[in-house]
Amino acid sequence: MPAPSREVYLSKDSGDAPYLIAQDIPRAAIYIPDSFSLGYIEGSAFPAGKTFHFNFGKLGSAISVDPAWVNLSQASVSDAQVNAEYAANAINYIATLIGQSGLDIQWAQRYWPSTRTVVIDFITRSPDFPGTLVGSLVYPALEAVVCTPSRFQQGWDSSFIHTLRADGGDSAYVSTTTAYSTFDEIVQPMSGPSASAILSDVRSVGGTNVHLQKECAAKPAGAVYTHEGVLYNQLA
Structure with missing residues (x-):
């Protein structure tokens, strides 16, 4: 996993909620292919790759984009507040690599407002x-x-x-x-x-x-x- 170009966790924005999970745990849940050009956050009950591989994942061959997968804790069926922390962490982490993806994302944007500035x-x-x-x-x-x-x-x-x-x-x-x-x-x-x-x-x-x-x-x-x-x- 590439190292981010700058520190983005814990103190990215004064309005962000504190991260309660060690940074290396949500970071390990991110899969970024060499040809990465698009990010996804998974839905519910299935790992991200399984959820999107056979549908939106096929965009890679169609319009030259390749998604990164974020496999949320316990396939996202665990505490949504924890899942949102994975999401917020991933959004800011991936944003540092490219310079500027339900409820988990909405919660992440609410309580980690820094994520809003890097989501198009x-x-x-x-x-x-x-x-x-x-x-x-x-x-x-x-x-x-x-x-x-x-x-x-x-x-x-x-x-x-x-x-x-x-x-x-x-x-x-x-x-x-x-x-x-x-x-x-x-x-x-x-x-x-x-x-x-x-x-x-x-x-x-x-x-x-x-x-x-x-x-x-x-x-x-x-x-x-x-x-x-x-x-x-x-x-x-």
Whole structure:
């Protein structure tokens, strides 16, 4: 792993929250290929490489970009506050190498404001910015097994969600583009003005909210796509 050109942790910005994890731990979670030219932060429940390799990872051969992977703690199902620390650390670390990637990123931008200055575009798929209404219903048979911190933190009524949104996390800090599907079985609601993927002010910072069934009505990209399906949706 290349050494950063300057120290960015702990004292990058006076407004940043303190890092509670030793720097070498989140740094070891970053995979940067020699041809790196684009960064990703993973979604939920799967390592970043597995999540993106067969879809957006293919951009490398299509438009000459090669992503860096950030494999969050325990495939991102652990404490979202810890995952956000990995994200904030990675954003600032990768930014030093090139001179200037859900909820973890939004939390990172809220509590480590220095990350906002080095992020050009935050592009996210099927996010749940105000949480989801169906968290406890998705895996009822696995309730005793899938008992991870992040599952509870993503509930619409969780302390995590209330804290994030009360502190400005319901607003876009950088240009934010979301793509989401009505038929998301993990995050709901995902249609109408209260869709969980929506940050209401994204247009003011150059972003957009893309509802697949609305933008591509009666077209292939507007068909039935689940939470995972947005990863390989044509428009997304």
